[in-house]
Amino acid sequence: MKPVFALADCNNFYASCERVFNPKLVGRPVVVLSNNDGCVIARSNEAKALGIPMGAPYFQVKAQLAQAGAAVFSSNYTLYGDLSRRVMQTLAQFSPDIEVYSIDECFLGLTGFADRDLTDYAQTIRRTVGQWTGIPISIGIAHSKTLSKLANHFAKKNPHLTDGVCDLRAPDRLERVLGVTEVGDVWGIGRRLSRRLQAEGIATARQLRDAPPELIRRRYSLSVERVVRELRGESCIAVEELAPPRQQIIASRSFGRRQTAFTAIREAVSSHVSRAAETLRQEGSITGAITVFLNTSPFEDTGATPYYNSFTVNLHQATDDTAQLLRCAHAALKQIYRPGLRYQKCGVILFDLGPLQGSQGSLFSTQTADDRTRRQALMTAIDRINLKMGRRQVRFAAEGFEHRWQMQQSRRTPSYTTRWDQLPVVG
DNA sequence: TCTGGGGTCCTAGGACCC
């Protein structure tokens, strides 16, 4: 039996989240900005209709948005994360086999449901998610993940034709949809590949499907060959219920305004280390290496070449101790900081991750097992307090107090669903 | 003045070894 996949994808997710708690926004253009209020990263249909491109720098479209009476929000990831969890929990009612693919997308294995009317089933899913969470979704169904993405894309682009659900198992419909889908809209074909393929006369998803896989592999790569096979309905990518352990943890931010002073940058790096280490401990992992990176803006028009540098410290013993990581990060920062530059962003990467359980001590460590136990108890205590009392109530002095480098978020909505003091009020 | 953040995978090429 051929496998059946569904992809459920929230429509304009962040913009829809803002609408859930502010129904007056329905019908109005809504956009959500990236961190630091830099770029447009989510648009309601009305905002898309204005021609606001995805990723547009806010300052370039600000006037246009204001003129159209658009509602503009700083991103509120706490809110979006919480609503995402609710959507995923609802979806889990409909298949035993689900993979949360991103904050707003979820694959459902429907192979065992193939004897039902799946369009009908998908409509039930849409209705339920809408009623329980207030978030509108679209659903694509097909014999491979890549085709289900494509089905979803078609459903979303043609709501009047599809009512938000598109089943591409029917061969004639599949032919038609493949024929009208640009090759760059296929999952796994980005801007670069799309340009190359088009230069060779492959402009639609159908043309890509009909290209010989062996040739594609030779000319492009294994990954593009896999895309071709998936477009042929040959499923090469399974639903992965268990997320593979992660390989790295990144914490970085642009500065609210350009920074030059070493002390300010060290504070920012320290606070990123602290955040990354928190994630590390949440996952029950330890890290064997830390990279600090620092850069100036790539958009500076002074003609100077942008500065980007990074430095990696390998730990002789893997750890999840914030204090130890701070020492390494400070040493790394000293290696890459150059006075006189206007820095735009810094961050840290933890990699070489492994499980805390069963980790080995180092032959060369001066730390005793007792020391380690005490440090771990300290970290656990800090994490607990911060969880209970709010983020960063207890923190390391290296993170500083003034935070003049911190990002700007002037248009942020309350954390309606995760903070008691910010619950929505019905009046 | 103002241009996000967090991930994964693949490949080519260099270092190194025998």
Added chain:
DNA sequence: TCTGGGGTCCTAGGACCC
């Protein structure tokens, strides 16, 4: 003047995703 061949491992960079 001549200057192998093959294997592995690591890393940087490119490409993709949301």
